[in-house]
Amino acid sequence: MARVEEILSRVQAEGDAALMELTERFDGVRPDPLRIPPQRLADAWQATPASLKDALRLAHQRILSFHQHQLPADLAVTGPHGELLGRRWRPVQRAGLYVPGGRASYPSTVLMNAVPARVAGVQRLVMVTPPGPGGEPHETVLAAAHLAGVEEVYRVGGAQAIGALAFGTATIPRVDVISGPGNLYVTLAKKAVYGRVAIDSLAGPSEVLVIADHSARADQVAADLLAQAEHDPLAAAILLTTSPELAAAMPAALAAQLENHPRAEITRTALNDWGLIVLCDSLGRAAQLSDCFAPEHLELLVEDPEILAEQIQHAGAIFMGPYTPEAVGDYLAGPNHTLPTAGTARFAGALSVETFMRHTSLIRFNREALEATGSAVITLAESEGLHSHAESVKRRLN
Numbered sequence: 001m002a003r004v005e006e007i008l009s010r011v012q013a014e015g016d017a018a019l020m021e022l023t024e025r026f027d028g029v030r031p032d033p034l035r036i037p038p039q040r041l042a043d044a045w046q047a048t049p050a051s052l053k054d055a056l057r058l059a060h061q062r063i064l065s066f067h068q069h070q071l072p073a074d075l076a077v078t079g080p081h082g083e084l085l086g087r088r089w090r091p092v093q094r095a096g097l098y099v100p101g102g103r104a105s106y107p108s109t110v111l112m113n114a115v116p117a118r119v120a121g122v123q124r125l126v127m128v129t130p131p132g133p134g135g136e137p138h139e140t141v142l143a144a145a146h147l148a149g150v151e152e153v154y155r156v157g158g159a160q161a162i163g164a165l166a167f168g169t170a171t172i173p174r175v176d177v178i179s180g181p182g183n184l185y186v187t188l189a190k191k192a193v194y195g196r197v198a199i200d201s202l203a204g205p206s207e208v209l210v211i212a213d214h215s216a217r218a219d220q221v222a223a224d225l226l227a228q229a230e231h232d233p234l235a236a237a238i239l240l241t242t243s244p245e246l247a248a249a250m251p252a253a254l255a256a257q258l259e260n261h262p263r264a265e266i267t268r269t270a271l272n273d274w275g276l277i278v279l280c281d282s283l284g285r286a287a288q289l290s291d292c293f294a295p296e297h298l299e300l301l302v303e304d305p306e307i308l309a310e311q312i313q314h315a316g317a318i319f320m321g322p323y324t325p326e327a328v329g330d331y332l333a334g335p336n337h338t339l340p341t342a343g344t345a346r347f348a349g350a351l352s353v354e355t356f357m358r359h360t361s362l363i364r365f366n367r368e369a370l371e372a373t374g375s376a377v378i379t380l381a382e383s384e385g386l387h388s389h390a391e392s393v394k395r396r397l398n
């Protein structure tokens with residue numbers, strides 16, 4: 001946090017100059033100019049191989065149709081005296097979309113950020129993402145931005161990008177909401193700027209917790225654990241199982257898939273530091289332990305996952321049954337893959353259309369309503385010692 005605060009202070013004080021200098025230091029590239037020309041996004045889409053275009057279109061379509069169901073409805077309630085009480089939803093004006101890009105590239109996160117923002121009706125989408133070693137973000141990230149209708153992309157990442165979106169610089173506009181996942185620096189920066197801007201959640205290094213019984217296959221459990229461990233050395237991969245045979249088979253199953261693994265170093269570090277296999281005496285006990293951790297992703301590889309899911313209180317997303325590897329949720333199931341981590345699923349949920357909206361209360365009293373309730377308002381105001389509050393009602397009633 002001390003490092004992040006130093007980065008944020010520099011961005012606030014020095015603006016674009018700090019973005020150049022910090023990106024050069026952390027990403028090895030001076031991003032001058034910061035903005036990716038809009039035509040580059042269209043060109044990247046044109047250059048995308050047909051099979052990848054099809055996969056992106058399928059993901060986009062499924063994510064869009066799921067998020068369209070999330071649009072919240074306005075509320076209009078008539079009180080007992082005919083007074084109007086309501087709640088009205090409106091989009092924020094500007095959204096900052098963080099797309100990670102340090103240890104892997106995340107075109108899927110472009111879609112997971114941009115689709116709900118567009119469904120919400122946000123006017124201006126400002127995407128930030130770190131430049132790769134060649135100086136530009138990954139080609140497919142740019143292509144996905146084009147597909148999702150994002151035109152404004154800046155090649156800056158890390159805490160400095162979050163600072164730019166929160167404070168604004170000469171080039172990057174200050175936004176109302178920052179969404180999107182990232183590593184520890186990004187996540188702590190979002191936490192630090194919260195209050196100046198809204199954020200979706202603390203969606204940091206990935207986590208998976210698998211609850212498995214005797215019906216689960218060791219190789220599939222291993223693949224699912226490795227799939228999150230490979231994101232980041234700080235990723236967590238935990239298995240809670242009631243099957244001694246499965247627990248005993250796991251070390252060999254993991255080792256086999258780690259052989260010649262292209263991301264073996266990151267993955268091994270994550271497993272060593274944040275990996276765990278726990279033998280539980282019942283599925284109920286496993287559910288309790290899972291709730292203590294409140295995982296970002298919870299997989300239920302058990303005979304009756306729906307019954308077990310009912311017992312779970314805290315999880316960012318629950319994946320049920322043998323045909324639901326967590327990876328389907330990462331890419332195209334439909335619900336958002338940007339999810340709270342580090343125990344914050346106790347009080348936060350997935351990025352959604354509401355992330356990019358806020359609601360305003362509406363109240364319209366008529367004379368009858370004020371006459372019926374005014375004396376109670378006066379009594380309450382006087383009990384709080386707030387003279388003019390009471391007066392504002394009295395002057396209408398008299």
Ligand SMILES: NC(=O)c1ccc[n+]([C@@H]2O[C@H](COP(=O)([O-])OP(=O)(O)OC[C@H]3O[C@@H](n4cnc5c(N)ncnc54)[C@H](O)[C@@H]3O)[C@@H](O)[C@H]2O)c1
Nearest residue numbers: 100101102103130157158181182183205206231232338339
């Ligand atoms: N929770 C979720 O919903 C979710 C979804 C997708 C990805 N993720 C997570 O997102 C993260 C992506 O991380 P990443 O690193 O690949 O990309 P990233 O874009 O989050 O971070 C890269 C940036 O970190 C900064 N950085 C790196 N080292 C630094 C240092 N020593 N000091 C200051 N800044 C530094 C650099 O500016 C760099 O641009 C992973 O942790 C992954 O698990 C989470």
Ligand SMILES: N[C@H](CO)Cc1c[nH]c[nH+]1
Nearest residue numbers: 106108109206207330337
């Ligand atoms: N598992 C990540 C969320 O923790 C999301 C993701 C994107 N691409 C692959 N995985």
Ligand SMILES: [Zn+2]
Nearest residue numbers: 206227228330
């Ligand atoms: Zn993933």
